[in-house]
Amino acid sequence: xxxxxxxxxxxxxxxxxxxxxxxxxxxxxxxxxxxxxxxxxxxxxxxxxxxxxxxxxxxxxxxxxxxxxxxxxxxxxxxxxxxxxxxxxxxxxxxxxxxxxxxxxxxxxxxxxxxxxxxxxxxxxxxxxxxxxxxxxxxxxxxxxxxxxxxxxxxxxxxxxxxxxxxxxxxxxxxxxxxx
Numbered sequence: 555x556x557x558x559x560x561x562x563x564x565x566x567x568x569x570x571x572x573x574x575x576x577x578x579x580x581x582x583x584x585x586x587x588x589x590x591x592x593x594x595x596x597x598x599x600x601x602x603x604x605x606x607x608x609x610x611x612x613x614x615x616x617x618x619x620x621x622x623x624x625x626x627x628x629x630x631x632x633x634x635x636x637x638x639x640x641x642x643x644x645x646x647x648x649x650x651x652x653x654x655x656x657x658x659x660x661x662x663x664x665x666x667x668x669x670x671x672x673x674x675x676x677x678x679x680x681x682x683x684x685x686x687x688x689x690x691x692x693x694x695x696x697x698x699x700x701x702x703x704x705x706x707x708x709x710x711x712x713x714x715x716x717x718x719x720x721x722x723x724x725x726x727x728x729x730x731x732x733x734x
Contacts, residue, residue, distance in 0.1 A: 556711040560659040562615060563647040565628035570646060572659070575611050577709055579733045581726075582613045582663065584651045586623040586701035587634045591719045594702050595639035601727060602643045608734045609709065612643035615660075617651050620701050624648060651698040660698065663705045667716035668696035678720045708733050 557580070558573040572580070581601070586592060602612050616631045618624040624631060628647055635641040651660040671693070672678035685692040685699055692699060702719035706729055714733070717726050 555662065557659075557662065557707050557713065558711050560657075560662060562613070562649070562657060562659055565632065565645065565647050567647065570613075570644065572613075575613075575707075576711070578609045578611045579605070579709055579730060580611045580613060580707040581704055581730065582615065582659070582707065583702060583704045584615050584617040584660070584698055585635075586617065586620065587626060587631055588623040589620070589701040591700070591702040592623075594719070594723065595635055595641055597723045598643070599639055599641050601730060602641075604727075605730055605734055606643070610730060610734060614641070614643055614645040615651070615657070616645065616648040617698075617701065618648060619650055619652060619698075623701060651703075663713055663716075664696040664698065666713035667705060669693065669699060669718070670716065672699075672718050672720045673722070675720065681718070681720055706730065706733070 558576055560572045561569045564570050598612055602610065616624045631648065632645055635645060649657045651657065672681045681700060700719050704717040704726065705713055706715040708714050715729055
């Protein structure tokens with residue numbers, strides 16, 4: 555299987571086939587509207603504006619599995635993102651990324667790029683402290699740990715990187731630039 559074998563649902567319940575992304579660099583991200591990382595929407599939109607015409611697609615999948623930080627309807631989420639951050643990239647139906655109801659796409663992504671840590675810095679330390687309270691074994695499973703976990707897929711459909719929400723957005727940009 556490859557990433558192109560998966561579908562996700564649009565907010566109107568139509569299927570969006572990832573086969574439509576063949577030949578493009580794809581950034582898949584689980585998002586939230588009420589999270590400390592929500593301002594990353596601005597960075598994502600900047601990436602989209604910079605690279606979309608060169609072959610980047612961003613797939614935004616809102617998720618409410620982390621502290622209930624995406625409580626709205628799909629329409630409310632879309633309105634928030636477009637009004638506050640002027641997002642133009644495709645936003646899908648709010649979905650689970652972990653557990654028995656996880657999108658098969660995320661099960662695949664996690665199998666290709668497991669959790670490798672939060673990196674360094676104060677946000678990384680804060681995430682580690684919080685997750686230790688939730689799951690003492692969090693470091694040893696590939697589950698999505700929080701909102702704004704990003705997976706980068708190259709033009710051949712290979713999942714080449716996973717960026718945790720604490721990951722450096724400049725490094726993400728450099729990787730995308732190298733793949734474009």
